[in-house]
Amino acid sequence: MYHRLTSCGTLSGVLRQFARSNSSAKSRWLNRQQSDPFTKEAKVQGLRSRAAFKLQQIDDRFRLFRKNANQSVLDLGYAPGAWSQVALERTSPNGVILGVDILPCNPPRGVNSIQANILSRKTHELIRIFFSKRFQLYQEDQLHRDHGYFQHMLEEVMFLSKQEREAGEATQDVEKHPIDVVISDMYEPWPQTTGFWNNFTNSAYYRMANTSGVAIKDHCMSMDLCDAALIAAIDLLKPGGSFLCKLYTGKEDKLLENRLKRVFKDVQRFKPTASRTESKELYFVGLRKRKDVDKLKVFLG
Numbered sequence: 399m400y401h402r403l404t405s406c407g408t409l410s411g412v413l414r415q416f417a418r419s420n421s422s423a424k425s426r427w428l429n430r431q432q433s434d435p436f437t438k439e440a441k442v443q444g445l446r447s448r449a450a451f452k453l454q455q456i457d458d459r460f461r462l463f464r465k466n467a468n469q470s471v472l473d474l475g476y477a478p479g480a481w482s483q484v485a486l487e488r489t490s491p492n493g494v495i496l497g498v499d500i501l502p503c504n505p506p507r508g509v510n511s512i513q514a515n516i517l518s519r520k521t522h523e524l525i526r527i528f529f530s531k532r533f534q535l536y537q538e539d540q541l542h543r544d545h546g547y548f549q550h551m552l553e554e555v556m557f558l559s560k561q562e563r564e565a566g567e568a569t570q571d572v573e574k575h576p577i578d579v580v581i582s583d584m585y586e587p588w589p590q591t592t593g594f595w596n597n598f599t600n601s602a603y604y605r606m607a608n609t610s611g612v613a614i615k616d617h618c619m620s621m622d623l624c625d626a627a628l629i630a631a632i633d634l635l636k637p638g639g640s641f642l643c644k645l646y647t648g649k650e651d652k653l654l655e656n657r658l659k660r661v662f663k664d665v666q667r668f669k670p671t672a673s674r675t676e677s678k679e680l681y682f683v684g685l686r687k688r689k690d691v692d693k694l695k696v697f698l699g
């Protein structure tokens with residue numbers, strides 16, 4: 399069986415071809431990265447990737463961040479951390495940034511982070527508690543693990559709110575909508591097969607773009623993650639708050655735009671100049687979140 403598979407080339411041939419095309423795509427990508435002015439500038443400025451310039455340009459246009467305004471910012475899919483760096487700088491000195499990523503990553507200095515999947519309800523609860531209490535997180539807290547002290551706090555808050563509900567009292571000090579700005583640059587990560595020696599998730603310069611190159615696939619995956627970001631915004635963002643998400647464009651753009659319009663009073667599409675012309679990425683900005691948004695109505699139309 400093994401002989402038949404390899405001699406007719408079905409398996410090993412395909413694998414060899416994949417490895418060849420993958421390595422030439424990789425060297426094309428590396429060449430482009432090395433000659434790209436935004437990539438060079440990001441290195442000079444100590445920014446973790448060229449994505450920082452996209453967020454700067456979006457913020458120059460829409461003013462998501464404010465200095466000295468105690469803003470709480472949730473950065474979804476924050477690794478390696480360039481957007482968080484921009485958010486921190488533009489909300490200084492008292493902005494609080496929480497990055498959430500499904501991959502492990504050391505956050506930039508001054509940024510808090512948890513390794514978690516935004517599709518999980520528990521992640522929403524952790525985020526809500528973090529912003530309500532605004533405590534300092536440390537890497538070694540291992541927040542995503544069930545035995546971390548944060549889990550203990552989560553259980554305590556849930557227990558207290560149950561007691562308070564039963565006693566007919568006002569709920570405890572966890573705010574329902576504690577966040578001013580939600581930004582999402584999420585895209586499904588490639589499975590890591592190499593580069594383990596290289597602190598991989600923190601090194602955008604050595605990491606290939608994680609799109610598949612198949613437009614319809616990129617679009618559908620990206621739609622799902624934009625929906626997840628929108629659900630987080632409905633659940634956690636203050637009325638009046640702002641939202642930003644990246645979408646790989648395709649036939650369902652309009653569907654997302656309509657959903658966004660049910661949540662925000664003002665919805666805009668924007669492609670910053672730092673985003674490559676050949677890239678299918680597009681940014682949706684939602685301004686002034688409406689009050690009392692009904693999630694079911696947003697998604698069922």
Ligand SMILES: C[S@@+](CC[C@H](N)C(=O)[O-])C[C@H]1O[C@@H](n2cnc3c(N)ncnc32)[C@H](O)[C@@H]1O
Nearest residue numbers: 449475478479480481499500515516583584585
């Ligand atoms: C393009 S990168 C973000 C780059 C980042 N904005 C920056 O400026 O450095 C997309 C990130 O989304 C994360 N991601 C994808 N799906 C996720 C999920 N369900 N929950 C949390 N993070 C997710 C990936 O792990 C990846 O690190």
